Amino acid sequence: xxxxxxxxxxxxxxxxxxxxxxxxxxxxxxxxxxxxxxxxxxxxxxxxxxxxxxxxxxxxxxxxxxxxxxxxxxxxxxxxxxxxxxxxxxxxxxxxxxxxxxxxxxxxxxxxxxxxxxxxxxxxxxxxxxxxxxxxxxxxxxxxxxxxxxxxxxxxxxxxxxxxxxxxxxxxxxxxxxxxxxxxxxxxxxxxxxxxxxxxxxxxxxxxxxxxxxxxxxxxxxxxxxxxxxxxxxxxxxxxxxxxxxxxxxxxxxxxxxxxxxxxxxxxxxxxxxxxxxxxxxxxx
Amino acid sequence: xxxxxxxxxxxxxxxxxxxxxxxxxxxxxxxxxxxxxxxxxxxxxxxxxxxxxxxxxxxxxxxxxxxxxxxxxxxxxxxxxxxxxxxxxxxxxxxxxxxxxxxxxxxxxxxxxxxxxxxxxxxxxxxxxxxxxxxxxxxxxxxxxxxxxxxxxxxxxxxxxxxxxxxxxxxxxxxxxxxxxxxxxxxxxxxxxxxxxxxxxxxxxxxxxxxxxxxxxxxxxxxxxxxxxxxxxxxxxxxxxxxxxxxxxxxxxxxxxxxxxxxxxxxxxxxxxxxxxxxxxxxxxxxxxxxxxxxxxxxxxxxxxxxxxxxxxxxxxxxxxxxxxxxxxxxxxxxxxxxxxxxxxxxxxxxxxxxx
Numbered sequence: 343x344x345x346x347x348x349x350x351x352x353x354x355x356x357x358x359x360x361x362x363x364x365x366x367x368x369x370x371x372x373x374x375x376x377x378x379x380x381x382x383x384x385x386x387x388x389x390x391x392x393x394x395x396x397x398x399x400x401x402x403x404x405x406x407x408x409x410x411x412x413x414x415x416x417x418x419x420x421x422x423x424x425x426x427x428x429x430x431x432x433x434x435x436x437x438x439x440x441x442x443x444x445x446x447x448x449x450x451x452x453x454x455x456x457x458x459x460x461x462x463x464x465x466x467x468x469x470x471x472x473x474x475x476x477x478x479x480x481x482x483x484x485x486x487x488x489x490x491x492x493x494x495x496x497x498x499x500x501x502x503x504x505x506x507x508x509x510x511x512x513x514x515x516x517x518x519x520x521x522x523x524x525x526x527x528x529x530x531x532x533x534x535x536x537x538x539x540x541x542x543x544x545x546x547x548x549x550x551x552x553x554x555x556x557x558x559x560x561x562x563x564x565x566x567x568x569x570x571x572x573x574x575x576x577x578x579x580x581x582x583x584x585x586x587x588x589x590x591x592x593x594x595x596x597x598x599x600x601x602x603x604x605x606x607x608x609x610x611x612x613x614x615x616x617x618x619x620x621x622x623x624x625x626x627x
Numbered sequence: 628x629x630x631x632x633x634x635x636x637x638x639x640x641x642x643x644x645x646x647x648x649x650x651x652x653x654x655x656x657x658x659x660x661x662x663x664x665x666x667x668x669x670x671x672x673x674x675x676x677x678x679x680x681x682x683x684x685x686x687x688x689x690x691x692x693x694x695x696x697x698x699x700x701x702x703x704x705x706x707x708x709x710x711x712x713x714x715x716x717x718x719x720x721x722x723x724x725x726x727x728x729x730x731x732x733x734x735x736x737x738x739x740x741x742x743x744x745x746x747x748x749x750x751x752x753x754x755x756x757x758x759x760x761x762x763x764x765x766x767x768x769x770x771x772x773x774x775x776x777x778x779x780x781x782x783x784x785x786x787x788x789x790x791x792x793x794x795x796x797x798x799x800x801x802x803x804x805x806x807x808x809x810x811x812x813x814x815x816x817x818x819x820x821x822x823x824x825x826x827x828x829x830x831x832x833x834x835x836x837x838x839x840x841x842x843x844x845x846x847x848x849x850x851x852x853x854x855x856x857x858x859x860x861x862x863x864x865x866x867x868x869x870x871x872x873x874x875x876x877x878x879x880x881x882x883x884x885x886x887x888x889x890x891x892x893x894x895x896x897x898x899x900x901x902x903x904x905x906x907x908x909x910x911x912x913x914x915x916x917x918x919x920x921x922x923x924x925x926x927x928x929x930x931x932x933x934x935x936x937x938x939x940x941x942x943x944x945x946x947x948x949x950x951x952x953x954x955x956x957x958x959x960x961x962x963x964x965x966x967x968x969x970x971x972x973x974x975x976x977x978x979x980x981x982x983x
Binding site: 522523525527529531532533540541544545547 | 671672673696698699701702703706708710713714715723727728771772777781
């Protein structure tokens with residue numbers, strides 16, 4: 343996605359002459375062997391789910407009331423948390439990429455922590471912030487709002503784990519793009535607000551889109567933080583991954599069918615995110 | 628009403644005083660790393676000076692405790708790459724400046740069409756930047772910069788990225804649109820300076836080494852850079868009886884050597900001065916020549932370069948022109964010990980500082 347952006351900004355002259363059709367370099371055989379082993383490790387489990395799914399009962403299994411409730415909740419919460427990620431994460435990426443102040447590096451490191459943190463730990467952290475006896479929980483308690491173990495908690499947990507994906511993607515694009523277009527816009531008389539709206543954001547759109555899709559995918563698949571911070575109340579906090587985990591104990595066939603559903607969603611998302619970039623490049627050739 | 632800037636930027640070793648009159652186009656020249664682009668950055672507001680101030684038409688752009696952001700300076704910057712906004716059409720690109728300063732969509736478009744026509748690019752209006760050639764893109768970028776109606780136009784090597792076939796056409800167009808406009812153009816190309824500029828300012832190591840009209844500069848260069856542009860040998864030192872006492876570190880000329888030449892009448896003994904002479908006036912010998920009143924210096928050939936119809940023999944700071952036949956006869960090659968001789972009558976000695 344960032345590569346595509348860079349491509350876009352090279353002057354036309356360079357782009358035409360540039361080596362898009364580079365020759366395939368020879369690789370030693372063992373690289374292919376390792377690559378094949380890696381690919382099998384990923385593809386085989388996917389295949390296993392597809393093969394073990396009870397396709398005859400598939401429609402019934404994925405439309406049971408429990409499944410539908412979980413799916414609906416998952417889609418709603420993931421959509422809301424993705425929206426929050428875009429609204430808060432984009433400004434964060436802009437600040438991280440463009441602003442200069444002390445402690446910026448530390449801030450970046452902290453913001454990206456959820457990427458490497460086990461989600462269960464993230465859930466604990468949220469619990470100790472927004473829970474009944476948490477950092478802010480008491481204040482919310484006074485206002486009569488209880489966040490933990492509510493649908494709001496699901497959204498918070500998803501936002502917590504998904505935000506870094508958006509920030510990373512957008513920040514990388516901002517760095518690749520550099521500030522030259524923005525500099526030109528400013529010397530043409532555009533105030534910072536206009537530069538952001540008419541120059542920066544349009545240049546960011548491809549990476550913003552792929553960041554958003556990744557964010558949504560991460561939110562949709564969120565399990566550990568949700569379970570810890572929001573629990574597993576049917577219809578309120580039991581999202582699709584939680585439902586699958588529960589069904590796995592009681593009704594493996596239903597769990598398999600729902601897994602298949604999530605997997606198909608994941609494949610579509612990956613295709614949307616990465617396929618789009620490839621098509622775009624070829625389309626311009 | 629003028630533009631003046633006197634500013635320093637410590638971490639780039641820059642300390643520059645500059646003045647551009649009303650309707651004057653100034654070429655800023657100098658070797659790579661001399662600080663030319665930094666000067667533009669300071670004027671445009673994309674760099675912050677450590678000290679000094681700049682004033683444009685009586686309005687202070689920056690100074691101690693004072694800072695006008697780039698978008699309020701009325702200083703437009705045109706760079707080597709066109710940098711057209713890829714998501715906008717050509718017309719929208721050119722209309723960007725007027726739109727940003729509050730013109731209605733319609734006014735901005737009309738204005739943009741006028742400037743596109745001025746830049747001989749009217750037919751490109753509806754295209755996307757990705758569908759333009761390098762020359763077309765630069766025309767549009769010029770139109771876009773002019774459409775913002777800046778009080779000062781900065782051009783950073785505007786023709787350097789263009790094909791040799793395209794550059795002259797764009798240069799002609801630039802000459803027309805820059806006429807009577809206050810502009811500062813950074814360039815490596817003496818053709819740009821001759822065609823476009825009323826005055827040349829030469830920057831060396833972050834400081835103004837000399838300035839003058841192209842004619843003054845090429846006739847009497849005072850900096851090594853300008854001498855290179857003019858194609859002259861230049862030796863600096865102090866005025867001495869009969870010519871110039873050479874300063875140190877100008878191989879192959881030993882420090883203190885007197886370079887005999889025609890002294891400018893205004894030159895006082897001991898005053899900083901330079902001696903200039905054409906490579907064509909330099910004769911090359913393999914034995915020390917005797918007799919006539921010549922300047923003679925022992926040198927070791929560094930390299931030979933082909934030039935139009937002759938060869939340039941370089942030795943340290945000096946260059947001599949010889950015919951290919953002479954080069955063969957003298958067996959010139961890098962490392963060859965030779966003597967360079969130039970008649971005193973061919974050497975001009977004049978003050979190192981301009982009269983102004």
